Amino acid sequence: MRSQIEGSRAIAETVARCRPQVVPAYPITPQTHIVEAVGAMVKDGRLEGCEFITVESEFAAMSAAIGASAAGARTYTATASQGLLYMTEALFNAAGLGLPIVMTVANRAIGAPINIWNDQSDAMSQRDCGWIQLYAEDNQAAVGLHAIAFRLAERLSVPVMVCVDGFVLTHAFEPVELPEQSTVDSFLPPFRPRQLLTPYDPVTIGAMVGPEAFTEVRYLAHHQMMRAIDEFGVLAGAYARATGYELSAVSGYHVEDARTVVVALGSVAGTIKDTVDEAASPVGVVTLGLYRPFPAAEVRRMLAGADHVIVVERAFAPGMGGIVSADVRAALASLPGRPARISTVVAGLGGRAVTKASISRMLADAHTGKLGELSFLDLRNDVVERELATGRSR
Amino acid sequence: MFEIRIHGRGGQGAVTAAELLSVAAFLDGREAQAFPSFGSERMGAPVASFCRISEEPIRVREPVTTPDAVIVIDATLLHHVDVFGGLSPDGYVLINSARGLIDLGLSELTERHPVGNVIALGATDLARKHIGRPLPNICLLGAFAALTGTITLASLEAAVRDRFRADIAEANVNAARAAYEAVGMVSHA
Numbered sequence: 001m002r003s004q005i006e007g008s009r010a011i012a013e014t015v016a017r018c019r020p021q022v023v024p025a026y027p028i029t030p031q032t033h034i035v036e037a038v039g040a041m042v043k044d045g046r047l048e049g050c051e052f053i054t055v056e057s058e059f060a061a062m063s064a065a066i067g068a069s070a071a072g073a074r075t076y077t078a079t080a081s082q083g084l085l086y087m088t089e090a091l092f093n094a095a096g097l098g099l100p101i102v103m104t105v106a107n108r109a110i111g112a113p114i115n116i117w118n119d120q121s122d123a124m125s126q127r128d129c130g131w132i133q134l135y136a137e138d139n140q141a142a143v144g145l146h147a148i149a150f151r152l153a154e155r156l157s158v159p160v161m162v163c164v165d166g167f168v169l170t171h172a173f174e175p176v177e178l179p180e181q182s183t184v185d186s187f188l189p190p191f192r193p194r195q196l197l198t199p200y201d202p203v204t205i206g207a208m209v210g211p212e213a214f215t216e217v218r219y220l221a222h223h224q225m226m227r228a229i230d231e232f233g234v235l236a237g238a239y240a241r242a243t244g245y246e247l248s249a250v251s252g253y254h255v256e257d258a259r260t261v262v263v264a265l266g267s268v269a270g271t272i273k274d275t276v277d278e279a280a281s282p283v284g285v286v287t288l289g290l291y292r293p294f295p296a297a298e299v300r301r302m303l304a305g306a307d308h309v310i311v312v313e314r315a316f317a318p319g320m321g322g323i324v325s326a327d328v329r330a331a332l333a334s335l336p337g338r339p340a341r342i343s344t345v346v347a348g349l350g351g352r353a354v355t356k357a358s359i360s361r362m363l364a365d366a367h368t369g370k371l372g373e374l375s376f377l378d379l380r381n382d383v384v385e386r387e388l389a390t391g392r393s394r
Numbered sequence: 395m396f397e398i399r400i401h402g403r404g405g406q407g408a409v410t411a412a413e414l415l416s417v418a419a420f421l422d423g424r425e426a427q428a429f430p431s432f433g434s435e436r437m438g439a440p441v442a443s444f445c446r447i448s449e450e451p452i453r454v455r456e457p458v459t460t461p462d463a464v465i466v467i468d469a470t471l472l473h474h475v476d477v478f479g480g481l482s483p484d485g486y487v488l489i490n491s492a493r494g495l496i497d498l499g500l501s502e503l504t505e506r507h508p509v510g511n512v513i514a515l516g517a518t519d520l521a522r523k524h525i526g527r528p529l530p531n532i533c534l535l536g537a538f539a540a541l542t543g544t545i546t547l548a549s550l551e552a553a554v555r556d557r558f559r560a561d562i563a564e565a566n567v568n569a570a571r572a573a574y575e576a577v578g579m580v581s582h583a
Contacts, residue, residue, distance in 0.1 A: 002420075003420075004416055004417045004420035004421075004426060006413070138453075167429070167430070168429070168455050171429055171430055172427060172428065172429040172455075173412075173413045173416045173417065173426070173427065173428040173429070174416070174426070174427045174428075174452070175420055175425060175426070175451075267455050268455070270453030270454060270455055271453070271454050271455050271456055273453055274453050274454045353456050353457050354455075354456065355456040355457075355459070356454060356456060
């Protein structure tokens with residue numbers, strides 16, 4: 001049954017149905033509604049057998065999550081922005097230890113300057129921390145991705161980040177169908193840890209590894225993570241059969257007859273799809289639901305017919321440009337023939353609205369050959385030119 | 395697609411109003427989306443919230459810039475914020491004020507729109523009477539239902555009852571009904 005609920009509520013309800021046993025969490029905008037709702041469900045007994053640990057920081061949240069997961073508990077937390085950065089050291093440890101923690105990232109910009117609004121700089125900054133990264137296009141997808149995340153994490157012993165655009169999705173009321181408890185129970189069996197940290201059978205985890213084996217550890221971690229591409233497909237298929245809701249690592253929208261294709265991650269895809277529906281010439285849209293590991297073969301297949309690929313990025317690598325664009329470019333490099341032109345369009349930083357009008361202008365520029373290798377959507381040229389003229393940016 | 399923009403100040407329930415509108419529309423069998431103007435969470439600061447109602451699933455996520463209806467919870471915003479920006483020529487305007495439209499300086503706006511589409515209602519007084527507190531947001535939604543016919547009063551009542559504790563819900567339902575009737579009488583006069 002569908003209901004009209006807030007994204008954060010939909011996520012919290014789904015997480016509860018996945019029966020986490022430990023939730024250490026620290027609040028930060030725009031993630032707060034999620035952990036508040038999970039905490040309330042623990043307190044009122046709806047979320048049975050779960051310990052909610054209020055901690056003093058995000059670093060403590062992830063550290064407690066590592067301990068809980070190592071001790072065999074299904075473990076969940078959520079954060080955003082500076083909170084995710086504060087976790088960084090522990091994030092790498094969770095991945096290195098192969099602990100299947102699931103975490104929602106309510107995507108938000110990173111300071112300075114301080115900004116509480118949505119972009120994807122936070123998750124992108126942790127691209128290489130060894131966690132699987134999933135991105136939700138809408139709240140229905142966020143629900144499904146969370147259920148899949150627990151199964152995927154536990155099947156592979158790799159932690160999973162579910163990235164949900166802060167405010168745009170977390171604070172949006174829209175129709176969502178939550179999976180029944182029985183459906184989630186059949187889809188997600190109880191957590192059986194690969195290795196258990198217990199006083200009754202002591203082991204050491206995370207011991208020092210020297211030059212003789214560190215490379216092999218990293219190789220094996222990469223190998224394990226790459227399995228997530230196929231595994232995600234298998235689990236998404238099972239989830240679709242159980243619930244009727246399809247999720248894809250890479251999904252294409254009108255890509256078949258399009259020479260120009262826009263690539264995007266997250267909630268901006270909806271606005272882009274509405275815009276291309278009204279475009280003068282056919283434009284396709286490719287949405288990445290799975291970003292790490294990078295589903296290069298599927299991206300290549302989707303973009304094989306495109307002459308011009310426009311990657312709309314909600315984050316930015318200063319000194320280089322597009323982050324996702326670099327992955328897309330690498331994926332397309334092995335295609336035969338003349339390579340497709342790739343344009344990076346940095347959009348919606350720090351909560352600037354990505355509008356249909358802006359996307360239309362971007363597509364018009366692409367059509368007339370005016371869209372360069374790197375541009376910033378709706379950049380206020382008067383402001384930057386004035387600043388450059390005064391020399392304050394030297 | 396019918397798009398609504400609500401203007402208020404932090405703490406006046408503009409975000410809750412948009413959410414309840416979306417729930418009421420959903421209960422009426424439509425697709426709906428509500429969201430705040432992201433992050434404006436300071437008491438007293440101008441805030442806006444948005445609601446879209448459609449027969450089709452809604453994918454677009456941009457703020458509402460060309461509304462079919464504008465609700466102004468706090469009339470002191472009229473001269474500080476471009477509350478009518480992008481408003482459709484045949485759109486609706488609902489202002490919370492006990493003063494008349496001419497007194498509010500809105501005679502030109504009223505003349506530009508179809509007869510009866512622009513109204514002012516003293517919702518804060520109605521809220522004080524029925525709720526005992528000056529919280530006009532849900533009361534205004536009752537008026538909105540009567541003004542536009544976009545949502546039914548029954549669904550609005552169900553949305554309010556689903557959201558709040560029974561006694562608070564009942565008081566707000568009464569306020570919304572009173573506003574619905576008041577606007578109904580105006581538009582049928």
